[in-house]
Amino acid sequence: AQKVTQAQTEISVVEKEDVTLDCVYETRDTTYYLFWYKQPPSGELVFLIRRNSFDEQNEISGRYSWNFQKSTSSFNFTITASQVVDSAVYFCAPGDGNKLVFGAGTILRVKS
Amino acid sequence: EPEVTQTPSHQVTQMGQEVILRCVPISNHLYFYWYRQILGQKVEFLVSFYNNEISEKSEIFDDQFSVERPDGSNFTLKIRSTKLEDSAMYFCASSESTQYFGPGTRLLVL
Numbered sequence: 001a002q003k004v005t006q007a008q009t010e011i012s013v014v015e016k017e018d019v020t021l022d023c024v025y026e027t028r029d030t031t032y033y034l035f036w037y038k039q040p041p042s043g044e045l046v047f048l049i050r051r052n053s054f055d056e057q058n059e060i061s062g063r064y065s066w067n068f069q070k071s072t073s074s075f076n077f078t079i080t081a082s083q084v085v086d087s088a089v090y091f092c093a094p095g096d097g098n099k100l101v102f103g104a105g106t107i108l109r110v111k112s
Numbered sequence: 113e114p115e116v117t118q119t120p121s122h123q124v125t126q127m128g129q130e131v132i133l134r135c136v137p138i139s140n141h142l143y144f145y146w147y148r149q150i151l152g153q154k155v156e157f158l159v160s161f162y163n164n165e166i167s168e169k170s171e172i173f174d175d176q177f178s179v180e181r182p183d184g185s186n187f188t189l190k191i192r193s194t195k196l197e198d199s200a201m202y203f204c205a206s207s208e209s210t211q212y213f214g215p216g217t218r219l220l221v222l
Contacts, residue, residue: 035210045155045203045213091155098168099145100211102155 002027002094006103013082014111021077021106023092029053032094034068034075039089039105048090051075082110114138116214118204124220125194133189133217137206144187145205146179148172149216155203161187194221 003026013019025034036048049059051068059066063080079086087110093100117136125131137144146158160167161179178190187206191198199221205211 037213043201043218044215045205047210047212050210093155095211098160099157099170100147100155101157102147104154 002029002032002096002101004092004094004101004103006090006092006106008106009104010107010109012109012111015084016081017110018078018080019082019108019110021079021090021092021108023075023077023103025073025075025092025094027073027094027096029096032096035093035095035100036066036075036077037091037093037102039091041088045091048077079108082108084110084112086110116204116206116212118202118214118217120217121215122218122220124222127196127221128193131191131194131219133191133202133204133219135187135189135204135206135214136185137187137204138212139185141206141208141212143167143207143211144179144181145207145211146189147203147205147213148200149203150200158189158202191219194219196221 005024032053034051038046038048056068056070065078067076089105089107091102091105093102119134144161147155149155157170159169159173159179176192180188201216201218203216204214
């Protein structure tokens with residue numbers, strides 16, 4: 001069974017600031033997947049990234065980057081030069097191939 | 113780009129009534145899921161479905177809930193006798209490996 005902790009309930013930043021969203025997970029599985037989803041105010045769940053547990057390479061996609069540290073069971077998400085459109089709830093979610101276990105989410109507010 | 117669709121977008125029902133929420137997964141996906149999100153809370157797994165049977169279900173998914181793939185394209189969630197606490201956003205998802213979510217159905221039980 002998986003468990004995930006997103007300790008930051010809410011973060012407020014000013015546009016163009018960098019922001020890091022933390023995610024710490026627990027799992028007994030040796031192979032698993034880690035995901036981040038974004039939920040904008042309109043309510044849909046938007047896939048951002050999928051990472052396999054055996055691939056610890058960090059990833060960058062435009063202004064987004066992810067830092068996977070298996071030793072500390074963390075999968076943190078950084079937005080560089082934040083924009084107002086980044087305002088949303090961000091969910092980290094480990095998965096076992098059958099279901100996703102969502103964290104409580106971090107509300108990100110980006111002010112202009 | 114293919115996407116998961118859900119109907120209706122909103123549904124209001126009376127307590128005790130049956131509701132059916134409909135989903136059309138992405139066409140080449142084989143795995144299907146339902147999740148729910150009570151207002152202001154986290155997204156919770158309900159059930160996963162593969163090869164015409166339930167793969168896994170959560171404690172929430174009791175006898176009042178059922179899922180069906182009635183044809184080659186639709187995937188439905190039925191709640192037989194709705195309760196007030198069933199009020200939530202219900203998300204359908206489908207996957208080959210990554211789960212893609214539909215826009216959700218907001219269910220309000222009065």
